[in-house]
Amino acid sequence: MPSIFSYLSSEIDWCEGNFERSAVIAEYYNTSVPVVFQISNVSFFILSPALLYLNRQYCKQRALPLYFVSALLICVGIFSSYFHMTLSYVGQLLDELSILWALAAAYSFWYPKVYFPRCIKSRKHFFWLSGVTTVVSTFLSFIKPALNAYALNCIAFHLLYLTRKELKKCNDYRVHRTAKIMIMWWVLAITSWISDRWLCGLCQMINFPYFHSFWHVLIAMSLLYCCPLVIYFDVNYEMPSFKPKLEYWPSDSWPVAVPYVELERSHKQC
Numbered sequence: 076m077p078s079i080f081s082y083l084s085s086e087i088d089w090c091e092g093n094f095e096r097s098a099v100i101a102e103y104y105n106t107s108v109p110v111v112f113q114i115s116n117v118s119f120f121i122l123s124p125a126l127l128y129l130n131r132q133y134c135k136q137r138a139l140p141l142y143f144v145s146a147l148l149i150c151v152g153i154f155s156s157y158f159h160m161t162l163s164y165v166g167q168l169l170d171e172l173s174i175l176w177a178l179a180a181a182y183s184f185w186y187p188k189v190y191f192p193r194c195i196k197s198r199k200h201f202f203w204l205s206g207v208t209t210v211v212s213t214f215l216s217f218i219k220p221a222l223n224a225y226a227l228n229c230i231a232f233h234l235l236y237l238t239r240k241e242l243k244k245c246n247d248y249r250v251h252r253t254a255k256i257m258i259m260w261w262v263l264a265i266t267s268w269i270s271d272r273w274l275c276g277l278c279q280m281i282n283f284p285y286f287h288s289f290w291h292v293l294i295a296m297s298l299l300y301c302c303p304l305v306i307y308f309d310v311n312y313e314m315p316s317f318k319p320k321l322e323y324w325p326s327d328s329w330p331v332a333v334p335y336v337e338l339e340r341s342h343k344q345c
């Protein structure tokens with residue numbers, strides 16, 4: 076019986092051919108090989124510092140949540156690289172559980188109080204609820220690991236639902252624009268993920284089994300737009316002495332620009 080650490084012990088194997096470019100890296104393009112055009116998982120190592128740097132005003136006010144979730148996103152990058160390098164059972168679970176815990180931490184810190192279930196009276200109680208749910212989900216994830224990634228992808232639908240609810244209450248056109256771009260990246264990302272999972276034969280026929288590495292980059296792009304939105308709504312809900320303003324780096328006028336939140340001392344807008 077192969078060890079849970081051994082190469083190819085995971086029941087998941089992505090479309091990219093194994094060991095085609097290296098004897099030690101199973102899926103070269105899906106791993107974080109920092110060569111031009113092979114960025115893939117490296118996007119997670121860029122995402123966190125970019126998030127912390129651009130939103131430094133917010134970070135001064137809410138350092139712990141932002142540093143904590145950024146660190147977890149780096150863990151996602153490390154474990155995902157390890158998974159694609161080895162395609163091992165342990166690699167798969169580390170990859171998926173780091174995503175689960177990063178999402179759980181983000182929900183615990185930033186889930187708006189107005190959407191708390193009625194029985195939850197404070198954020199402290201909500202922390203406990205998320206903690207218990209995440210610990211239970213962690214145990215459940217060992218039962219049928221092949222389903223974990225599907226379950227995690229479903230969380231994106233809940234995030235889309237929350238985005239829609241928040242957009243209805245907000246008339247800042249920058250928020251709407253950022254949300255639209257986030258959704259565009261996510262649609263491209265999930266299409267790539269599904270193509271790699273379900274249409275591998277076709278991908279190999281057209282000689283392009285690299286959709287999963289595109290997923291890594293596209294989902295990181297989507298998060299790059301998602302994070303400032305989360306911050307924007309958090310400032311609106313939880314920091315009444317500040318007014319959030321979405322800005323774009325390097326400049327508003329660039330066709331592709333990264334959003335971030337600036338804080339102004341004022342009253343609420345939406």
Ligand SMILES: CCCCCCCC/C=C\CCCCCCCC(=O)N[C@@H](CO)[C@H](O)/C=C/CCCCCCCCCCCCC
Nearest residue numbers: 155174177178181224227228231234261297301302305306
């Ligand atoms: C102010 C900051 C707020 C941050 C909140 C967001 C926290 C997000 C935490 C983690 C998401 C990381 C997802 C990246 C996965 C990369 C690893 C990977 O590719 N793993 C695959 C195997 O290698 C595995 O099959 C993938 C499983 C599915 C993961 C699905 C995650 C859903 C994330 C939702 C992102 C929302 C973006 C916008 C939604 C409209």
Ligand SMILES: [Ca+2]
Nearest residue numbers: 088089090091
């Ligand atoms: Ca493969």
Ligand SMILES: [Zn+2]
Nearest residue numbers: 105155287291
């Ligand atoms: Zn991956």
